[in-house]
Amino acid sequence: MKPTAIVYTSNTGHTRQYALLLGERLGLPVYALNEANAQLSGGSPVIYLGWLHASHVKGYSGAAKRFAVCAVCGVGLCDTGTLIYEVRQASSIPEDIPLFTLQGGIDRSRLKGMDKLMISMLTKGLDAQKQRSAQDDRMLELLRRDENYVCPENLAEVLQWYKERYT
Incomplete structure (x- = not known):
């Protein structure tokens, strides 16, 4: 199913910035996880973004219980595209769900x-x-x-995946 929204959990604002950038690029509405629970019906297909804490994507398990997560983006200090295996394992993200890591920053x-x-x-x-x-x-x-290392270029892999899959 094609994603109908971007849902995120942010700690210091970097994940929110990526969610807004991605929503703008894909023409999708963007919701914080607590807002999404009220705005979207259960099972809605979404792209989920969460901040990384000890290789764990914060909020992912709650989002996965409520929504049909089509892809996950973990935002942290690591370089974009790194630690995929570690994040997937720590967060129990199934192999059939695309996972991307994005360098965010620290505040x-x-x-x-x-x-x-x-x-x-x-x-x-x-x-x-x-x-x-x-x-x-x-x-x-x-x-x-x-x-703050948030930049549109870091979303290139996510945008390529979306383009190949949904356009």
């Missing part, structure tokens, strides 16, 4: 509680390592700066 001012503590601990842990890999150095740099 420490919007982090709360355990999330703020975890980012702080990760930053300190990486900083304390005497021998870091290039990937560790890149992650440390990302964690030190409040950056």
